[in-house]
Amino acid sequence: MKRWMAWLALLGWLGLPGGPGSALAEEAAPPLKPVTLSFDQKTLKQGAHVFAEVCMGCHSLRYVTWKHLMDYPEIGMTREEVDEMRGDAPLTAPIKTALSEEDAKASYGIVPPDLTLMARAREGGGAYIYSLLLGFEHDPKGKVPDGNYNVYFPGHRIAMADPLGWLDHDADEEADIKAQARAVASFLAFVGEPHQLERKALGKKVLIFLVVLTLLFWLLKREVWKDVH
Amino acid sequence: MLERMLNSRLAQWLDDRTHVVQYIRFHLIDYPTPKNLNYWYAFGSIALVVLIIQVLSGVFLAMDYKPSALPTGNGFSMAFDSIERIMREVNDGWLIRYMHAVGASAFFFVIYLHMARGMYYGSYKKPREFLWIMGVLILVIMQATVFFGYLLPWGQMSFWGATVITNIFGAIPGIGDWLLQLVRGGYGVGDVTLNRFFALHFLFPFLLFAVVFWHVMALHVVHSNNPEGIEPGEKGIIPFHPYYTVKDLFGIGVFLIVYSWFVFFDPTGHGLIIETNNFNPADPLKTPPDITPVWYLTPWYEILRSVPNKLLGIVGMAFAYVCLFLMPWLDRSPVRSARYRPVYRAMLFVFFASIGVLGYCGHHEVTPELLLIGRIASVVYFAFFALLPFVHKFEKTRPVPEEI
Numbered sequence: 172m173k174r175w176m177a178w179l180a181l182l183g184w185l186g187l188p189g190g191p192g193s194a195l196a197e198e199a200a201p202p203l204k205p206v207t208l209s210f211d212q213k214t215l216k217q218g219a220h221v222f223a224e225v226c227m228g229c230h231s232l233r234y235v236t237w238k239h240l241m242d243y244p245e246i247g248m249t250r251e252e253v254d255e256m257r258g259d260a261p262l263t264a265p266i267k268t269a270l271s272e273e274d275a276k277a278s279y280g281i282v283p284p285d286l287t288l289m290a291r292a293r294e295g296g297g298a299y300i301y302s303l304l305l306g307f308e309h310d311p312k313g314k315v316p317d318g319n320y321n322v323y324f325p326g327h328r329i330a331m332a333d334p335l336g337w338l339d340h341d342a343d344e345e346a347d348i349k350a351q352a353r354a355v356a357s358f359l360a361f362v363g364e365p366h367q368l369e370r371k372a373l374g375k376k377v378l379i380f381l382v383v384l385t386l387l388f389w390l391l392k393r394e395v396w397k398d399v400h
Numbered sequence: 401m402l403e404r405m406l407n408s409r410l411a412q413w414l415d416d417r418t419h420v421v422q423y424i425r426f427h428l429i430d431y432p433t434p435k436n437l438n439y440w441y442a443f444g445s446i447a448l449v450v451l452i453i454q455v456l457s458g459v460f461l462a463m464d465y466k467p468s469a470l471p472t473g474n475g476f477s478m479a480f481d482s483i484e485r486i487m488r489e490v491n492d493g494w495l496i497r498y499m500h501a502v503g504a505s506a507f508f509f510v511i512y513l514h515m516a517r518g519m520y521y522g523s524y525k526k527p528r529e530f531l532w533i534m535g536v537l538i539l540v541i542m543q544a545t546v547f548f549g550y551l552l553p554w555g556q557m558s559f560w561g562a563t564v565i566t567n568i569f570g571a572i573p574g575i576g577d578w579l580l581q582l583v584r585g586g587y588g589v590g591d592v593t594l595n596r597f598f599a600l601h602f603l604f605p606f607l608l609f610a611v612v613f614w615h616v617m618a619l620h621v622v623h624s625n626n627p628e629g630i631e632p633g634e635k636g637i638i639p640f641h642p643y644y645t646v647k648d649l650f651g652i653g654v655f656l657i658v659y660s661w662f663v664f665f666d667p668t669g670h671g672l673i674i675e676t677n678n679f680n681p682a683d684p685l686k687t688p689p690d691i692t693p694v695w696y697l698t699p700w701y702e703i704l705r706s707v708p709n710k711l712l713g714i715v716g717m718a719f720a721y722v723c724l725f726l727m728p729w730l731d732r733s734p735v736r737s738a739r740y741r742p743v744y745r746a747m748l749f750v751f752f753a754s755i756g757v758l759g760y761c762g763h764h765e766v767t768p769e770l771l772l773i774g775r776i777a778s779v780v781y782f783a784f785f786a787l788l789p790f791v792h793k794f795e796k797t798r799p800v801p802e803e804i
Contacts, residue, residue, distance in 0.1 A: 292680045392649070399435055
């Protein structure tokens with residue numbers, strides 16, 4: 172008697188409906204566009220220029236100063252190049268947009284996010300940024316009448332208007348826009364973690380050291396244990 | 401060379417006054433150890449190495465970290481900024497931070513394997529009950545420590561993870577609201593919470609050291625079990641040094657290779673070690689679509705989530721720990737090692753699998769299918785402990801050897 176009641180209780184418990192998470196089924200975004208980022212000076216410098224000329228209209232890099240563009244050897248800009256880009260901004264000041272938070276809210280309804288960590292804060296990283304920049308389309312079903320339609324943005328409605336002119340581009344512009352998107356995605360992926368190349372370089376040395384050391388430990392162990400049966 | 405050092409006049413002078421040489425001889429050199437311990441037995445020493453890595457890296461991080469939710473513009477905070485300062489401006493700060501973050505995951509990985517080994521060879525059985533209890537207590541303190549620590553970067557997952565987990569306290573009848581406010585230091589997770597979690601994250605490792613010390617003290621009274629699960633006898637004993645010092649060194653070397661690989665080549669563990677969403681600063685107005693703890697907490701979180709009633713969920717999760725503590729008394733078989741216990745061995749593998757499944761489910765957004773799978777795994781988890789007291793009645797154990 173007691174046993175079948177227990178089984179019944181168990182079955183009832185297992186069969187209870189799911190939690191709140193199952194209700195929201197969103198339109199899935201297509202897989203990100205494949206892109207090979209590169210951290211060479213040419214690409215990173217181009218990315219910095221695209222950032223200063225386009226992105227900086229609304230976005231800042233709160234953890235990156237103008238001086239960093241010279242100091243990070245991977246970017247390696249000269250003082251003249253940086254001076255040309257920064258205008259009146261002090262060399263040691265963070266790269267900051269001229270758009271105030273109040274004006275941004277008035278124009279776009281939100282404050283544009285800081286981009287220093289954007290490549291780290293999204294699944295896909297640099298590939299997400301690249302895809303997003305090339306993901307603007309004419310609203311296919313009129314779903315977002317008052318905004319910009321982007322295939323890769325969650326919910327597809329994005330406050331940012333097509334920054335690189337991907338919509339309605341001519342065939343001969345395509346390669347250039349793609350190169351700009353790739354450069355700025357590389358630049359943002361780099362400034363998201365400026366010590367990443369140093370990290371990997373040091374890692375190789377550390378691993379080689381540890382493998383040799385561990386091999387010696389193994390030989391030592393074998394020597395010490397040879398008499399134990 | 402070691403002998404020369406221990407016989408030096410300075411060592412003798414110290415020994416006459418504090419017995420330090422005698423302690424070293426007793427606990428680190430002559431300490432009797434079964435000769436058949438395999439590499440699974442290295443995880444204890446490895447765990448101690450990880451604990452030391454965590455304490456050292458943690459102290460250096462604390463020198464540059466600022467536990468303040470004070471807004472610094474565009475959604476950022478002083479705490480978040482200070483971590484990015486460590487990552488960018490502090491010399492080798494990125495290395496210390498990654499060592500600490502990867503170290504947290506490594507610590508749990510090592511401890512889970514260490515516990516699995518203890519369960520497999522029956523190391524929790526008499527006379528090692530207290531040793532086992534201290535071990536489970538270490539796990540509980542570690543989980544509390546890591547929970548406090550995960551709030552400190554003040555990212556989205558920090559904030560919402562802490563909000564969800566502290567909410568658990570609020571479901572306790574009667575004292576829930578009072579307890580919730582006590583833990584958070586206010587109605588919601590905020591600056592006060594961040595300050596006290598930082599204080600507690602610094603305090604708890606001291607508790608951890610104390611319990612680890614007791615764990616090792618208990619070990620050195622009852623001594624190591626071994627894969628055969630029998631008393632080693634005179635001939636089965638070898639001194640700890642040099643045999644296990646060198647064997648553990650090799651184990652530590654292998655561990656450090658794997659650990660360093662993550663530190664240098666995959667420090668976020670593809671979102672498993674540092675979650676992607678935690679690179680977004682905490683935003684109390686924007687709830688992330690799925691809030692799950694980091695992988696090492698997910699099996700217990702999933703047990704909590706499997707129960708439809710919140711309070712019963714808490715009871716279930718607490719009971720999952722109670723079962724672990726009671727393990728030495730639930731299992732009544734006279735044979736220790738799973739090598740000679742076919743039924744227990746099979747049960748154990750199912751049990752390990754249930755923890756893996758719970759961990760997987762707890763790490764993903766709830767769907768009806770995952771909920772059902774999580775519930776089945778929860779039942780399997782508890783069924784293991786429920787069956788344990790009866791296994792010895794029908795289990796035909798294989799003959800245990802006379803000596804190792």
